Amino acid sequence: MACVAMATLTLCNTIPEVMFVTFMQEQVPDSKLGCVSSIYQLASYATWPLGFAICGVVADHISPATVFLGAGLVIVVLYGLALFNRSVRQVQ
Numbered sequence: 001m002a003c004v005a006m007a008t009l010t011l012c013n014t015i016p017e018v019m020f021v022t023f024m025q026e027q028v029p030d031s032k033l034g035c036v037s038s039i040y041q042l043a044s045y046a047t048w049p050l051g052f053a054i055c056g057v058v059a060d061h062i063s064p065a066t067v068f069l070g071a072g073l074v075i076v077v078l079y080g081l082a083l084f085n086r087s088v089r090q091v092q
Contacts, residue, residue: 016079 028036059067
């Protein structure tokens, strides 16, 4: 069961990442792509400790299961909102 959960998690993380990177490569000029990619990676990695700290505090006050459920819900809502943007849906 754990293997199925990990495979599902990996698939669910990989598909949106590929979609975002493809979108970024198509929208950002080639001369700026390296800088934009670097800033994106820096922002992503730099905010991990903050996210872990916030989730830890919230999990202490409520349950870890609620934190995971809430995080999943936030991800689904954000990707759903992104899909309402016409330019995201019509990447050429």
